[in-house]
Amino acid sequence: MIYPVPAVLVSCGEMESEYNLITIAWTGTICSTPPMCYISVRPERHSYQIIKRTGEFVINLTTIEMTKKVDWCGVRSGREFNKFKEVNLTPGPSKLIKAPIVMESPVNIECRVTEIKELGSHHMFLAEVINIQVNEKLINAENGKLNILDSGLVAYVHGNYCVMGKRIGTFGYSVSRK
Numbered sequence: 506m507i508y509p510v511p512a513v514l515v516s517c518g519e520m521e522s523e524y525n526l527i528t529i530a531w532t533g534t535i536c537s538t539p540p541m542c543y544i545s546v547r548p549e550r551h552s553y554q555i556i557k558r559t560g561e562f563v564i565n566l567t568t569i570e571m572t573k574k575v576d577w578c579g580v581r582s583g584r585e586f587n588k589f590k591e592v593n594l595t596p597g598p599s600k601l602i603k604a605p606i607v608m609e610s611p612v613n614i615e616c617r618v619t620e621i622k623e624l625g626s627h628h629m630f631l632a633e634v635i636n637i638q639v640n641e642k643l644i645n646a647e648n649g650k651l652n653i654l655d656s657g658l659v660a661y662v663h664g665n666y667c668v669m670g671k672r673i674g675t676f677g678y679s680v681s682r683k
């Protein structure tokens with residue numbers, strides 16, 4: 506019941522023949538220094554063994570335009586489908602790992618697994634973020650800042666994919682002077 510969460514596309518695989526995509530909602534940031542995040546994956550998923558063996562994955566943020574593809578990748582298995590081909594998404598090179606990025610995603614977070622916690626239904630992959638790629642269109646040319654709100658991110662709320670609402674504040678605004 507902790508919502509909203511993102512519905513991200515996690516890409517994995519060392520060789521093109523095993524590249525796969527899995528939709529993941531149980532994900533988040535767990536440390537700033539070193540930068541770390543997690544994904545929780547059921548062991549029966551096709552992606553589980555790939556990520557466990559390779560120790561790598563990419564978290565690709567997803568947008569309104571991608572949502573139907575994101576959903577499809579979350580209800581079909583890489584055991585039966587080449588998901589990149591089926592949903593027409595493009596694998597591209599990561600900078601520091603072998604797992605591919607999704608070129609259509611605004612932000613690609615390259616992760617290396619540091620620990621697997623076998624919690625129960627889901628096993629939690631704790632991972633260090635070793636590189637991030639960002640679509641250049643989201644970088645303000647004048648000040649170099651990231652305009653993430655312009656990327657059309659989607660929130661996942663209890664089975665529903667939702668467009669994000671309008672901005673109602675910024676970090677620390679509750680205590681800032683007028």
Ligand SMILES: Cc1cc2nc3c(=O)[nH]c(=O)nc-3n(C[C@H](O)[C@H](O)[C@H](O)COP(=O)(O)O)c2cc1C
Binds near residue numbers: 525584
């Ligand atoms: C919105 C959404 C979120 C999901 N979140 C997770 C998750 O956090 N962990 C998980 O193991 N499966 C999750 N799933 C299910 C997997 O994406 C799904 O079982 C997928 O078909 C597995 O693909 P694979 O067998 O190719 O690895 C989610 C599915 C959807 C649609």
